[in-house]
Amino acid sequence: MYTQIRKIKIATFISLLMMLGISCSKDDISEEEPVNLEEFTEAQEKAHGLKSPASVMYIEVNNQKMQNAGAYTLPNGKPMIDIAVIFAANINYHTQNGRTHKLSMNPNVRRVLNNRNNTIKPLQRKGIKVLLSILGNHQAVGIANFPTRAEARRFAKEVANVVKNNGLDGVDLDDEFAKYGSIPGRPAINRNSFIWLLQELRAAMPSNKIITYYRIGESTSQMQSQGKRAGQFLDFAFQPFYGSYANINVPGLGKRKKAAAAVDVTRTAASTARDFANRTKRDRYGAFVMYNLDGVNRESYLNGISQGLYGKQTKLTGTLQ
Template identity: 45%
Template sequence: MDTPVAAATKTGPLTNAYVEVNNHSITNVGKYVLTSSGANVFDICIVFAANINYDEQEKHAYLHFNTKVQETLDNAETTIKPLQAKGIKVLLSVLGNHQQVGIANFPDRQAATAFAAQLANAVTTYGLDGIDFDDEYADYPASGPGKPNAWSFPYLVKALREALPNKTVSLYFIGEAAKTLSYDGIVVGELLDYAWNPWYGSWEVPQVPGMSKAQLAPAAIDIQATSESTATSLAERTMTEGYGVYNTYNLPDNDVSNYLSSFTKPLYGSDARHTGGSEETPPPPTAS
């Protein structure tokens, strides 16, 4: 019997990849390795995105999957599990959907806990590694009972952490939820694993009390829009200032290993290599 070969490992920050599944496959996240060691370029893949919708008849929030998200989840054997087999965690992003409901305006603790149960069920059903919260596009009302409140996000995160004690929970640091990070003795940062800067092509440290530098990604790039020089400088700053995660968005289907090398060299001392697929056709970076 052959002796199992240990997966290649790397030292340095984690690299995160948000993938727009309406446009691209998450399987691309597993196609990049470091030329020096064969270790994965990406450590975390985030399926972007499920939605928090509102049921007008039942008067409560519910978790909704569009066609492409549902397809990605239903085909976990060929989409999610191959990434996990390589040691890459797969999270599900949860996003508002222009229905005046989101993760920051549950009417009470019971409602927040009920939605957390839906999230936990999705993680269990589809074999995911956790949940990423993104408080955009909720279109919260400015006044009235549906306006954002202080308790929703803390109650939600606490309930989810209790339901999924060993899974990953992260925060895209934006929106009303990012303003309400403690309530009734709950410190959200003590329950999260990671938080990332949402402004691509920039450096901004997420201000989350209770989290260490190792859990934060102040650098954020859009692979199809941020220039290589900016990607490099943000990676260099990540190393210099001792932060633990580098956030990327919009990984396409074509081979972009040359572009990825712009940040893997300062992060890991190695170029990136594509392990199969089309010829390299780098996305045109902007001058950001």
């Protein structure tokens, strides 16, 4: 019965597309807006408990506190920030047992994870999703040069174990600072590498875990491989240049799962941030990216963003650290 109803719904949807004269290219099908944006937004919120657009904050834990992400709330008591990203763990070169990539965490990242009852769980109780960002470490290895699928699988399982063992909500992939090709003997860039990793991460983690992509680096030329597209495996992809606003191309991913705006809370002008928030809402993007939340009162700055994104006021209601 369910299958029959589903087929009827699909047929009705296709007929509606034909009536509206909507056509989709083979390479960018998901760039078309959903027919019912409200239903799409509700589905997104139901899947991950996120507002739309989702407010994303990268927190540099070498000198900032994760707890500050939960200090700002909207009038309904919900947090202004939807996703807080621990920035960042690293990908290091590893030579034992034929491996080439290994997840590494500096003392500050480890401190956040080891103290998760105070750094992670309080945010999650407020409804904030906490992700771990992973990026290169100047060792000529990263998400763009797994030499084999087996090595991508080993690394994905290592990441999945960290997510599971620390009660995290997912992972953010960042292709900065790898410095591919800078050290002789390290793996060459592999056009299948990024897709391999995405597939293996999806296989290694529960379906409710979030995978985001900070769209930068060599992996941007690896977003299609062997009939698969990066957008099939991602929840969101982010424009990576702070202080700028631009659409990004991620095959298989539409605007409702992308961020065109990126701001540095300490450096991008508040007027620019407000403008980007208004444009994000107007252009129907699904996320807004922020970076560098510190212990200074940023209520006014974040309020300008929330007014643009949600038409709601942000207040500092917690204690800053």
